[in-house]
Amino acid sequence: MNRILTPQEMEEQNGNLIDEIIRLSDFSFERLPMLDILGERLAENISIAVPDLTRVICETSLVQLDYVTVAQAVEALPAPAILATCTGEPFDGDILIAMDSTLLMTSLELMLGGEVKELPKRDSADFTTIERGFSRRLARLILDEFQRSLSVVVDSDMECVDIESDPDAVNFAQPASLCVRMKISALMMGHAGALEVLVPYDALEPIRPKLGKIHFGERSNGNDKWHDQLSIQIERAQLGMEAVFAEVTLPIDKILNWKRGETFDLFVEEDQEATIVCAGVPMFRAALGKKNNGNVAIQITEELETKGEFENGRNDH
Incomplete structure (x- = not known):
């Protein structure tokens, strides 16, 4: 609700307005x-x-x-x-x-x-x-x-x-x-x-x-x-990458019956290459190896087509 101004307040406001007009003029x-x-x-x-x-x-x-x-x-x-x-x-x-x-x-x-x-x-x-x-x-x-x-x-x-x-x-x-x-x-x-x-x-x-x-x-x-x-x-962001050597499909009932000490075959050979996956997108093929200090390493051997498709989609958006 608007407040009713007193005559004195109205006179003061008019005076301030006039002073401002004179100043700007x-x-x-x-x-x-x-x-x-x-x-x-x-x-x-x-x-x-x-x-x-x-x-x-x-x-x-x-x-x-x-x-x-x-x-x-x-x-x-x-x-x-x-x-x-x-x-x-x-x-x-x-x-x-x-x-x-x-x-x-x-x-x-x-x-x-x-x-x-x-x-x-x-x-x-x-x-x-x-x-x-x-x-x-x-x-x-x-x-x-x-x-x-x-x-x-x-x-x-x-x-x-x-x-x-x-x-x-x-x-x-x-x-x-x-x-x-x-x-x-x-x-x-x-x-x-x-x-x-x-x-x-x-x-x-x-x-x-x-x-x-x-x-x-x-x-x-x-x-x-x-x-x-x-x-x-x-540039400061970090992105996780995974090296996938094998994917095996098994019945759910068999997985639920697993106990400590049981093993299953991955069907992976010694020279099996890994797939480097980033955010669920396959990016590279890589071979397993070791560095001079004994640490396990992988070497990229092939760039997958899905990487190029991913980059094209990123540039479009």
Whole structure:
């Protein structure tokens, strides 16, 4: 049920709306639809990339994407936080990546192999040399994923040039300039951290026309994080294989009457070759032998046609 606003509340809301209209009227800009898509892609890419460092699941989401002044964005940054200034193509200026202490300390503990149970409350913006070193590594990862997200529009080549913890020491754009602010939430081991990416609107000038239209499925460098991740996991996967020397069919009543010490004939000769079976699919013929250390080994002698049929079916799907 909707609550009825008091006259004072209605006046305050109208005043806030008028102030916002006046603030935006001071800037001449157009919303760039591709930035919303890039923000979603960035959050998704970070959720895939961060586990490579922390070895735990990272749940991320784009909380907000808006256009504010640089002064307002810097003033609203989480504190304490690590601020990474980044520069490079295709931007005409610097961008800022801000990570709050929760995200940084959670990632640091996990990267060092620890278990994050409870993070101490930090009131100071003074970070140790080790913490700043790990923050640079995390900022580099986030920048890489930002470039990967941007690749749907244009190629990029950027680097982190400075790491600060004091917002007053950061000077990446004029305070009165407009900037795009991407707010991303990252949840790891029950700890919710905050991440912000600030891109001055003027820095977007070289690629503004491309950001003004929607790009569907285009990639400038053919890079696909999901493809890379899946390839890595497939290479790490283990697959069991069986060497089958004989298969014998026997009546069930005879099998049920077996007792300890009984034997049955496999009808296998000394030079009998084995069949290498993988996931129920015959793959190779192999001969039995021994290595110099005495261990039993098999040598592949023939590739079966079923292996080729299996590969064709795999490629088709």
